[in-house]
Amino acid sequence: MKLLAAATLLAFASPAAHAQSVPPAITAALADPARPADQRARDAARHPGEVLAFAGIKPGDKVADFLMGGGYWTRILSPLVGPKGHVYAYEAAEFIAYRKEYATEQDEAVKGYANVTAVRTGLGSVAFAEPLDAIVTIQNYHDLHLKASPPGAAAYIAGRLYAALKPGGVLVLVDHAANTDPGFAAPDTLHRIDPAATRKELEGVGFKFEGESAVLRNPADPRTANVFTPEIRGKTDQFFHLYRKPG
Numbered sequence: 001m002k003l004l005a006a007a008t009l010l011a012f013a014s015p016a017a018h019a020q021s022v023p024p025a026i027t028a029a030l031a032d033p034a035r036p037a038d039q040r041a042r043d044a045a046r047h048p049g050e051v052l053a054f055a056g057i058k059p060g061d062k063v064a065d066f067l068m069g070g071g072y073w074t075r076i077l078s079p080l081v082g083p084k085g086h087v088y089a090y091e092a093a094e095f096i097a098y099r100k101e102y103a104t105e106q107d108e109a110v111k112g113y114a115n116v117t118a119v120r121t122g123l124g125s126v127a128f129a130e131p132l133d134a135i136v137t138i139q140n141y142h143d144l145h146l147k148a149s150p151p152g153a154a155a156y157i158a159g160r161l162y163a164a165l166k167p168g169g170v171l172v173l174v175d176h177a178a179n180t181d182p183g184f185a186a187p188d189t190l191h192r193i194d195p196a197a198t199r200k201e202l203e204g205v206g207f208k209f210e211g212e213s214a215v216l217r218n219p220a221d222p223r224t225a226n227v228f229t230p231e232i233r234g235k236t237d238q239f240f241h242l243y244r245k246p247g
Helices: 002-017 024-030 048-055 072-081 093-098 101-110 141-145 153-164 186-190 195-204
Strands: 062-066 086-090 116-119 132-138 165-176 208-213 238-244
Touching (some): 024 048, 048 165, 048 208, 048 238, 062 072, 086 101, 093 101, 132 153, 141 153, 153 195, 165 195
Parallel strands (some): 062 086
16 A cells, blocks of 8 residues: 555656756757766666756856766766856865775766866865856765764855855755754765755855755655665655755
């Protein structure tokens, strides 16, 4: 019965989740043959077309892929923004010190893309060479709240991202949803974060909440398991928020 109920909820969620029209420039970027096959195979679950369409990212934009991981989004953003745009593929120096493979993955992700610049500064000094139209951060904002970070670090870094945007620029934030957790305990134990607490923190540094999309929601996920647990990995309930810098 629980499985049936979950399936019913998903069925009702699906039409709204897939209603977002995807512009041709995004469709072309997703079809770029330079993208690794294993990353293209993840598109069905990650819905990059709907995410970027909802965010309004377009050719000519200057965009940062913040905490870029394996470069999934960098490799889509580069052909999308095109030669008149630019992508800053950011990986934190602290993350590279923890896991050196992040540097190798960053090198591989930017190779061959003339409009992509790799950035490896520390989180506390994150900045970019020009004002940005958009910053994309996917499944990693919760990492700023790990207990290894000093108190207030996430809000400070969010302020740096705010400062990096042009007036009117957007922050695209997707993360694994936690249940109510105003004290941010879930990031360290579950690698999840409370959407409401996230919104409050970002609005606290000046961002305006622009809206949200249900494209990545999974109401069958009770939000109580670590996201790396085999039975839930790749199937978590994720929230997708869009924030704007007023101006």
